[in-house]
Amino acid sequence: MTPESRAAEFDAADPLAGYRERFTLPEGVIYLDGNSLGALPKDTPAALTRVVESEWGEGLIRSWNSAGWFDMASRIGAKIAPLIGAAPHEVIACDSTSVNLFKLIAAALQMRPGRKVVLSEPGNFPTDLYMIAGLEAQGLAERRLADRDKLAQALDGDVALLMLTHAHYKTGALHDMVKLTRAAHEAGALVLWDLSHSTGALPVDLNGIGADFAVGCGYKYLCGGPGAPAFAFVAERHQADLQQPLTGWFGHAAPFAFSDDYAGAPGIDRLQCGTPPVLGLAALEVGVDLIAAIGVDRLYGKSQALSEFFLESVMAHDVHLELVSPPRSTDRGSQLSFRHPEAYAICQALIARGVIGDFRAPDVLRLGFAPAYLSFADIAAAARHLAEVLAWCEWQRPEFHQRAAVT
Ligand SMILES: Cc1ncc(COP(=O)(O)O)c(C=O)c1O
Numbered sequence: 001m002t003p004e005s006r007a008a009e010f011d012a013a014d015p016l017a018g019y020r021e022r023f024t025l026p027e028g029v030i031y032l033d034g035n036s037l038g039a040l041p042k043d044t045p046a047a048l049t050r051v052v053e054s055e056w057g058e059g060l061i062r063s064w065n066s067a068g069w070f071d072m073a074s075r076i077g078a079k080i081a082p083l084i085g086a087a088p089h090e091v092i093a094c095d096s097t098s099v100n101l102f103k104l105i106a107a108a109l110q111m112r113p114g115r116k117v118v119l120s121e122p123g124n125f126p127t128d129l130y131m132i133a134g135l136e137a138q139g140l141a142e143r144r145l146a147d148r149d150k151l152a153q154a155l156d157g158d159v160a161l162l163m164l165t166h167a168h169y170k171t172g173a174l175h176d177m178v179k180l181t182r183a184a185h186e187a188g189a190l191v192l193w194d195l196s197h198s199t200g201a202l203p204v205d206l207n208g209i210g211a212d213f214a215v216g217c218g219y220k221y222l223c224g225g226p227g228a229p230a231f232a233f234v235a236e237r238h239q240a241d242l243q244q245p246l247t248g249w250f251g252h253a254a255p256f257a258f259s260d261d262y263a264g265a266p267g268i269d270r271l272q273c274g275t276p277p278v279l280g281l282a283a284l285e286v287g288v289d290l291i292a293a294i295g296v297d298r299l300y301g302k303s304q305a306l307s308e309f310f311l312e313s314v315m316a317h318d319v320h321l322e323l324v325s326p327p328r329s330t331d332r333g334s335q336l337s338f339r340h341p342e343a344y345a346i347c348q349a350l351i352a353r354g355v356i357g358d359f360r361a362p363d364v365l366r367l368g369f370a371p372a373y374l375s376f377a378d379i380a381a382a383a384r385h386l387a388e389v390l391a392w393c394e395w396q397r398p399e400f401h402q403r404a405a406v407t
């Protein structure tokens, strides 16, 4: 049986197959980069048009109240909450992941006086490490990096915060959230999870594991669009004492009292800073609604099946690439990464064939399997394209070696 005929059987039995129609996917494109920028939900343009033409155009400033603009950040946060095992009042959609990291690292440091170390791992997503560096330059933090198998040992009495990305951006390798959260708490440290590559693709149970803080992107599996607002989670038990450093007026308990003195809002709203980006939030809400309607457990099941089927299909074509993702689907996020010295050119050759994956320096070809809109036929076709690119050394063509600014 060819991968294509197996794919036809899988697609026929796939309960999520119908959701593909809810997304705009260009003809001739197999999109394996939904882990970087999620596809466009078909309902998004109309939702944005409504917000622009009716709420902004007609409602003008009245729409802050009449169209619910004031509550959007917490309303969308509450919709993200069940995807990550949080209570509705523990999540807010705001700012970028980088900015939310800054706020929560600083808040955590303040909650652990006498401790300055923020522990993470080398090779974590750069912005996570850079945000620690920024606080280090202010004299507020001390960065400590330990390889993933040595993290538990590195948790000593100086560590204020353990900060890790659940699904690694490059390899997809998952951390054991339960074990590491427990180890950090036993050492008296707090824990901040970056869920950028998990949210909307695999289930996470923040309250079940007793996590303190979390952040994540809105533009990946949540399909909120380029530059979509991110989200932040603060466990209820920390909300009353949380002091975040970006004390803008939208995080004030009474912004329209216009007082000279800052007083943080009582709950998760304290994490807000300036005026929320209403258009970005409007697009994010459509993506979150759609992903929540499909259900994260079903998405996870399909994501595992897609990546397993991709591996099976490339093997059927006798392709042998070095897999840098964990071989078992239960140990990885919704992606597969392969190492090859010519990974960049291979990625470009695939893009020229309409298979959009991405390259992560220096030598990783990363293929994301966003389960909401990919079919098994896509996977079979992508595997065949990869096999042909390699067999025909298509990547050797000089045009595939010219590097673009954004990869
Ligand atoms: C793990 C992780 N954290 C953070 C980010 C980015 O954060 P921001 O939205 O601030 O660019 C990304 C991707 O860009 C990511 O993969």
Ligand SMILES: Nc1c(O)cccc1C(=O)C[C@H](N)C(=O)O
Binding pocket: 035, 036, 037, 169, 170, 406, 407
């Ligand atoms: N946020 C991105 C951007 O503005 C341009 C290009 C890529 C991105 C990404 O999201 C990269 C992504 N976080 C990654 O895992 O590599």
